[in-house]
Each structure stands twice: as C-alpha cells, then as structure tokens.
Amino acid sequence: MKQLVRRIGQTVALTLPVVLVTTGTLAVTRVPWAPPTGLDQQVVAASSGDGAGIGRSTTATKAPDGLAPQESLRVALLDELRAKNPSAALDLLERSMREQPSLTPYCTSLATELGKAAVRKYQGDVQRARSFARPVCDGSFASGVVG
Numbered sequence: 001m002k003q004l005v006r007r008i009g010q011t012v013a014l015t016l017p018v019v020l021v022t023t024g025t026l027a028v029t030r031v032p033w034a035p036p037t038g039l040d041q042q043v044v045a046a047s048s049g050d051g052a053g054i055g056r057s058t059t060a061t062k063a064p065d066g067l068a069p070q071e072s073l074r075v076a077l078l079d080e081l082r083a084k085n086p087s088a089a090l091d092l093l094e095r096s097m098r099e100q101p102s103l104t105p106y107c108t109s110l111a112t113e114l115g116k117a118a119v120r121k122y123q124g125d126v127q128r129a130r131s132f133a134r135p136v137c138d139g140s141f142a143s144g145v146v147g
Contacts, residue, residue, distance in 0.1 A: 070103055070106040073103060073106070074106075077092055078113075078114075078117055081114060081121060086114060086121075086141070087132045089114050090136050093107065093110060094136050110140075112143055112147075114141055114144060115141040115144020117144075118141075118145060129145045130142060130145045133145060
C-alpha cells in the first residue's frame with residue numbers, strides 16, 4: 001500500500017508541473033499584448049477598413065482633427081452616450097482599451113467622465129445612470145455617477 005501511494009505521489013509530482021506549465025503557456029499566448037499570430041493578423045486586416053465594421057460605432061472612426069488620441073476617444077465616447085446610452089459608450093470604451101492599449105492610462109478618467117455625463121443625460125437620476133454601471137476600468141463609471 002505504501003508503494004502504491006508513493007508511486008501515485010511520484011506520478012503526480014512529475015506530471016503536475018508539466019500540465020501547469022503547458023496550460024499557463026497556452027493561456028498567455030492569447031492576451032492582448034502578445035504579438036499577433038497569423039490568424040490575428042487576418043482578423044486585423046479584415047477589420048481595418050474605412051467602414052465602421054461589425055459592432056463599431058462610426059463616431060469612433062471619425063476623430064476630430066488636431067486632438068490627442070485620448071481626447072478624440074473622449075469625444076467619441078460622449079457622442080456615443082448622447083446618441084445611444086451609457087452601456088453603448090462603455091462598450092466602446094472597453095473595446096478601445098482592448099484595441100489601443102496605449103490609451104489604458106486614461107481609462108479611469110474617461111469612465112468617470114462617462115458616469116458624470118450619464119447623470120446629466122438622465123437629469124440627475126443617479127439610480128437610472130447607475131443601472132448601466134459595470135466593471136470597466138475598475139468601476140470608475142460608478143464612481144463618476146456618485147461623485
């Protein structure tokens with residue numbers, strides 16, 4: 001019995017690290033900051049046209065001239081919020097952070113500003129504005145709604 005337990009322990013000790021390393025490596029290959037694979041390049045090439053594309057807003061592609069990228073995104077987000085609802089603007093923010101990682105330092109302030117704009121859109125109805133909150137940029141939208 002002792003030998004059986006010992007053998008099982010040895011087998012687990014040898015195979016567990018291999019399984020953990022393999023699954024960890026596979027998980028890391030699909031993160032946004034990883035270099036694109038051949039499939040990713042095809043997807044990017046297919047979606048890099050002048051049109052809005054599936055699930056994209058035309059306001060995000062038409063940035064005002066002369067603005068910094070984060071200011072251009074801010075304008076597009078506020079336009080999206082005014083035209084549709086805070087949920088659509090949060091979708092655009094989340095997608096923009098994924099597609100343009102260089103803008104992530106501005107995510108918190110943009111989400112907070114969206115929260116404040118949502119309260120203004122609904123004439124001070126904090127409950128209605130808060131109903132759109134979700135954890136984009138560490139919940140900064142919700143803090144903008146409250147503050």
